[in-house]
Amino acid sequence: xxxxxxxxxxxxxxxxxxxxxxxxxxxxxxxxxxxxxxxxxxxxxxxxxxxxxxxxxxxxxxxxxxxxxxxxxxxxxxxxxxxxxxxxxxxxxxxxxxxxxxxxxxxxxxxxxxxxxxxxxxxxxxxxxxxxxxxxxxxxxxxxxxxxxxxxxxxxxxxxxxxxxxxxxxxxxxxxxxxxxxxxxxxxxxxxxxxxxxxxxxxxxxxxxxxxxxxxxxxxxxxxxxxxxxxxxxxxxxxxxxxxxxxxxxxxxxxxxxxxxxxxxxxxxxxxxxxxxxxxxxxxxxxxxxxxxxxxxxxxxxxxxxxxxxxxxxxxxxxxxxxxxxxxxxxxxxxxxxxxxxxxxxxxxxxxxxxxxxxxxxxxxxxxxxxxxxxxxxxxxxxxxxxxxxxxxxxxxxxxxxxxxxxxxxxxxxxxxxxxxxxxxxxxxxxxxxxxxxxxxxxxxxxxxxxxxxxxxxxxxxxxxxxxxxxxxxxxxxxxxxxxxxxxxxxxxxxxxxxxxxxxxxxxxxxxxxxxxxxxxxxxxxxxxxxxxxxxxxxxxxxxxxxxxxxxxxxxxxxxxxxxxxxxxxxxxxxxxxxxxxxxxxxxxxxxxxxxxxxxxxxxxxxxxxxxxxxxxxxxxxxxxxxxxxxxxxxxxxxx
Numbered sequence: 001x002x003x004x005x006x007x008x009x010x011x012x013x014x015x016x017x018x019x020x021x022x023x024x025x026x027x028x029x030x031x032x033x034x035x036x037x038x039x040x041x042x043x044x045x046x047x048x049x050x051x052x053x054x055x056x057x058x059x060x061x062x063x064x065x066x067x068x069x070x071x072x073x074x075x076x077x078x079x080x081x082x083x084x085x086x087x088x089x090x091x092x093x094x095x096x097x098x099x100x101x102x103x104x105x106x107x108x109x110x111x112x113x114x115x116x117x118x119x120x121x122x123x124x125x126x127x128x129x130x131x132x133x134x135x136x137x138x139x140x141x142x143x144x145x146x147x148x149x150x151x152x153x154x155x156x157x158x159x160x161x162x163x164x165x166x167x168x169x170x171x172x173x174x175x176x177x178x179x180x181x182x183x184x185x186x187x188x189x190x191x192x193x194x195x196x197x198x199x200x201x202x203x204x205x206x207x208x209x210x211x212x213x214x215x216x217x218x219x220x221x222x223x224x225x226x227x228x229x230x231x232x233x234x235x236x237x238x239x240x241x242x243x244x245x246x247x248x249x250x251x252x253x254x255x256x257x258x259x260x261x262x263x264x265x266x267x268x269x270x271x272x273x274x275x276x277x278x279x280x281x282x283x284x285x286x287x288x289x290x291x292x293x294x295x296x297x298x299x300x301x302x303x304x305x306x307x308x309x310x311x312x313x314x315x316x317x318x319x320x321x322x323x324x325x326x327x328x329x330x331x332x333x334x335x336x337x338x339x340x341x342x343x344x345x346x347x348x349x350x351x352x353x354x355x356x357x358x359x360x361x362x363x364x365x366x367x368x369x370x371x372x373x374x375x376x377x378x379x380x381x382x383x384x385x386x387x388x389x390x391x392x393x394x395x396x397x398x399x400x401x402x403x404x405x406x407x408x409x410x411x412x413x414x415x416x417x418x419x420x421x422x423x424x425x426x427x428x429x430x431x432x433x434x435x436x437x438x439x440x441x442x443x444x445x446x447x448x449x450x451x452x453x454x455x456x457x458x459x460x461x462x463x464x465x466x467x468x469x470x471x472x473x474x475x476x477x478x479x480x481x482x483x484x485x486x487x488x489x490x491x492x493x494x495x496x497x498x499x500x501x502x503x504x505x506x507x508x509x510x511x512x513x514x515x516x517x518x519x520x521x522x523x524x525x526x527x528x529x530x531x532x533x534x535x536x537x538x539x540x541x542x543x544x545x546x547x548x549x550x551x552x553x554x555x556x557x558x559x560x561x562x563x564x565x566x567x568x569x570x571x572x573x574x575x576x577x578x579x580x581x582x583x584x585x586x587x588x589x590x591x592x593x594x595x596x597x598x599x600x601x602x603x604x605x606x607x608x609x610x611x612x613x614x615x616x617x618x619x620x621x622x623x624x625x626x627x628x629x630x631x632x633x634x635x636x637x638x639x640x
Contacts, residue, residue: 053096056215056244058208060094063201067098070197071160071183072107089201090240091187092116092164098185099162108160108183116164116360117171118325118373125432125473127174129363132470136536138543139472141511143174145543150177152539155568157182165325165373166191203238206230212240216247221257228257235264236297237290241372244355245297252354254304267296270393298378301354302395310396316351317398319371320379321405323436327360327368331427335412362428406441421450422461426469435478444485448500451482451507460507476511479504518544520553527560534565538572547578551585558592566593580608587616591623601631610639 098104099112113133115126127146128139134153140146154161158181166172166188178184186193204212213229214220221229236242246264249255255263271292306313315337322328330345337344348369351357357369371379383405385397398405413430417423424430438447455461466475486500523540526532532540537557544550551573558569570593573585583606590596590603607613617636 053093053100056212056247057093057097058204058212058215058240060090060204060208063094064097064101067094067185067199068101068104070199071104071185089203091189091201093240094201095162095164095185095187099160104160108158110157110159112160112162114162114164115175116325116370117166119167120324121171122432122477123171123174124477125471128473132363136539138540140543141476141508147174147177148542149539150175151179152542152568153535154182155179155535155538156564160185163187166193169193204240204243206233206238209233209238209243212243213247213250216244217250219251225257228261232257232261232264235261235268235293237293239290239294241355241374242293242297245301248353248355249300249304252304260300263300264293264296267299268292271296271299294374295378298356298375299395301356302378302382305354305356306395312347312350313396314398315347316356317379317383318405320376320381320383321402321409321437321440322371322376323433324373324376325370326433327362327370327428328357329362329366329368329428332429335416335427335430336409338412364428366428368428402440403442406437407443410437410441410443420453420461421446422453422455422465424465431466431469431471432474435481439481439485447478447482447485451479452503463507479507479511483508520544520549520556523553524556524560527557534561538565538568541569542572547576547581550576551581554585555588558589561592570596579606580612583607584609584612584616588619591619597623597625601628601635605635614639 099114105112113130115130117126123143124140124146127143127150130150131138131140131146131153134150136149136153138149140149154177157179159178161175161178161182161184163172163175163184163186166186169191172186172191172193176184186196210221210226210229210233213233232246233243236246246260249260250257302313302316305316318336319328328348330341330348333339333348334341334344337347339347348357352359352369356371356375358372360368360370362368380402382395382397383400384402385395385399387396387399389396400408413424413434414421416425421434424434435447435450438444438450450462451460453461455464462478463472463475466472466478483501483504486497486504489497489500518540520541523532523537527534527537534557538561541550541553541557544553554569554573558566561569566589570586570589573582573589576582576585583603586596586599587603587607590599596603603616607616613635
């Protein structure tokens with residue numbers, strides 16, 4: 001049975017079938033579609049960090065159709081379909097293929113939003129990427145505000161929202177923001193999402209697995225090699241990721257199918273003696289044999305790389321210090337490896353061709369790279385192993401502590417500044433992850449210094465650097481990290497802790513004031529002049545922290561709202577905590593929402609400020625039925 005989801009932020013929305021505005025964005029392709037009684041539309045896709053399926057993708061029509069059936073089978077406000085399965089089974093690839101299907105794009109003709117989470121995501125910057133993809137420049141300062149903002153922006157959209165690689169149900173909740181015609185698709189290994197329909201992704205069949213070996217190796221499997229290849233598939237547990245790694249060994253003539261099977265079986269036997277639980281991040285629901293086969297596949301790839309070029313293996317292991325799902329750019333790799341940018345980019349492509357890295361689209365549209373979860377954990381483990389291991393078959397590591405590794409990265413970046421982090425050039429990586437590396441390197445004091453430095457104009461230097469790059473959310477995340485660090489000092493350094501917390505409180509209050517300081521009249525003007533869409537104006541109104549401004553803004557924009565969004569305005573009005581400003585907003589909204597008219601005078605009685613009550617009553621007068629005139633006049637006579 002298909003689950004029915006009640007959004008965390010309840011909202012009254014009319015489910016209309018009219019035309020939908022298409023917000024300019026990153027267009028991946030156009031498909032003319034027809035939705036029932038709707039007019040033909042054009043698909044506009046915002047694929048945030050979503051890549052095309054790999055060249056060696058093997059069609060799995062049965063699995064693909066099952067997911068489509070779940071997505072298309074209900075008209076509820078918000079439905080979550082979770083593709084559930086072990087790591088390396090192909091969940092993300094199937095979701096990417098789904099996004100390219102003409103009937104899926106036809107169903108979700110306003111576009112597709114994609115986000116990859118991982119185990120420890122920074123939610124606010126990711127949510128702000130969605131907001132920007134929708135054509136909005138506003139950057140909320142909290143996850144809750146971003147979620148509300150997205151909910152309003154998406155209220156009239158027909159979009160597919162994809163949350164990839166979710167590890168925690170709490171991380172998914174803020175992305176449950178779609179309107180009546182949106183769907184949320186989640187890929188996860190073992191997260192339980194309440195009130196969601198689960199589509200358990202099955203393992204590849206033997207014919208599909210053999211086809212993937214042939215596609216990746218770029219050569220057919222001879223009949224004489226087919227029994228060996230079949231045994232290899234079985235040893236790898238039919239997992240696409242393991243099959244891909246194995247086939248690359250054959251493609252590069254490192255081994256033939258028989259040699260590869262022999263090496264894999266020997267590595268699996270060796271790993272059977274080890275406790276893989278020390279490699280945090282290994283899937284707890286997958287069978288032990290699946291985990292071992294994946295680790296064995298990667299170990300063979302690492303060993304092959306070491307035999308061909310030991311220096312390249314060492315360079316690859318350095319990537320183990322990058323945060324989960326971080327996009328590694330060529331410029332970042334050049335700094336880390338102390339290479340020329342062109343050479344670093346070539347080396348990244350080499351690792352990608354070995355299936356050790358995944359391509360990932362950067363926010364600016366350029367290609368970057370990221371590590372599979374299991375690769376990141378293995379490289380992080382090897383980075384700390386001895387460079388001259390005692391065990392004969394063990395892979396050599398770098399012999400570093402994580403603290404030393406993070407410090408090395410920071411020092412290479414520090415050398416490119418004139419003493420202040422705010423002077424760092426944008427390489428698509430370091431601004432988003434600087435405070436994370438400082439924290440991992442044990443340099444908390446530098447995080448506090450970073451947030452206290454000023455620029456030549458006396459402004460906060462790090463905020464200015466983030467603002468120029470359109471990464472205000474990064475600054476907010478850094479501020480939260482610094483505040484948490486200050487709280488941990490309360491016992492050991494109480495005075496310093498309280499001073500720092502006070503400073504961060506002032507900075508946060510200043511940011512909130514900037515975010516909520518858009519005058520209601522300006523919001524209304526931006527709407528009536530066509531600079532903003534109705535959903536965008538409502539989203540901004542919802543963010544205004546002052547109850548008076550929020551009420552005034554609602555009153556100013558409601559005449560310009562389409563009927564389908566007036567219920568949304570009503571929801572925002574009812575959520576105003578102040579009784580008098582809620583009444584003022586509702587009284588004025590009654591002129592445009594007939595169902596409120598019977599209670600309009602009741603709202604007017606609750607308005608304490610006489611000038612506001614007079615304004616509300618004058619606006620109501622032309623719309624009041626005759627039987628309400630005398631009670632309205634009685635209210636007027638009470639005004640002093």
